[in-house]
Amino acid sequence: MRTKRLDKNFHIDHMTFEEFQQVILWAKHEGWNPGINDARVLYDAAPEGYLIGKIGEELVSSVTAIIYQKRYAFMGMYIVHPKYRGMGYGYAIWQEAMRRLEVSSVEVIAMEATLPQVERFQSSGFDVAYMHDRFIYDVNGGERQTAKVWDVTEESIDDVCAYDDMFDVEARKGFTRNWLGIPGVEAVYWSDKIHGEIKGYGVIREAAEGYRVGPLYAHDITIASEIFEALGSKARNGAQLMIDVPENNQAGSRLMRSRCGDIKGQLARMYKGGTPPERMNEMFGLFSVKIG
Structure with a gap:
């Protein structure tokens, strides 16, 4: 119009x-x-x-x-x-x-909104489902990759992509593989053995300022913590990592508050057409604010 x-x-x-x-x-x-x-x-x-x-x-x-x-x-x-x-x-x-x-x-449209824009999008029929809390972590050089955290390789990428698909409302064919192929991206997964069941994975990539972590998915807070630690080990000492955590994943909020301190900002996850089912307790970090 x-x-x-x-x-x-x-x-x-x-x-x-x-x-x-x-x-x-x-x-x-x-x-x-x-x-x-x-x-x-x-x-x-x-x-x-x-x-x-x-x-x-x-x-x-x-x-x-x-x-x-x-x-x-x-x-x-x-x-x-x-x-x-x-x-x-x-x-x-x-x-x-x-x-x-x-x-x-x-049937369902999703978006991330800055707080000043929420009311405008509500007038278009969108409802706030929950907030994403932004945390900033300062890399200190002491981060380590533990024995059950493995680098994603060509041999493991199909299994990692299949794991990622479980968190999408609709699978994005080929997108995750392409995301993991972005120049400079580092990705890890958690498993008891190198080709065992995947119980979490995370991605870090260089951003305009520091690094962005996303996604970070894990069965529980312990696995999420080990993955986050491993991702931190791949960043420059002294750099900052940015991660957006669903506020209603209480374990995720505890983890990031313990490592990062206070929330540095918020985005509102909004839906039109209803809130779809999500594996919220396993979502410790948003994939991307630009594409979900």
Whole structure:
């Protein structure tokens, strides 16, 4: 839906990869701290879901609406260039993304919202399900990888991807493998033996500032702690690790408070169409704020 304040040359297109790279820079300037090598894998996951608003060829606003398979979608990267805020360009591209999802087979739409934006999204039919608490950990050089934490290799990656699928509302075919192939990514899993049952795994990647940890999934707090420790051992001494933990995973909150101290920020997980079942007690770290 357009308003009378929109420039007559404003239009909404599918985003090219080059335009997405610019939007990633917008996200960095917003303080979202994206992974430095995220762009290609995120874009290739569903390029048809990336929308860009432009006046002529000038980039104005962005949003993503990624359909996993058929009935579940995740919205993100909702940004308006500061020059054009408060003029209706964000609303216009948001409405177009919602329209496209509503004519598809999608039943549930998810998103992460900054707290000032929650009320706006509630007016579009989204409800807050829970909060993600952001923690920052300072690497001290004393982190170690214990005997039951193994590096993910080509021999173990299929099993790790199958484990990850258990945490998705709908499996994202090929996405996890591609995520683990991002340059500079380090991933580990927990098992009693090298090719035994997987009871947890985690990923660390370099970000605009420090590192991001995500996902971090584990059967219990002890396994989660060992995985987090192993990931910390792969980061530069003195660097900071950022992780977003579901607040209603009480074990996860205890673990991160003990290691990181106070919460440094919050995001609201919101759904339209109802809250899907989730393995919340095993989710110690969000996969990605941009794609779920």
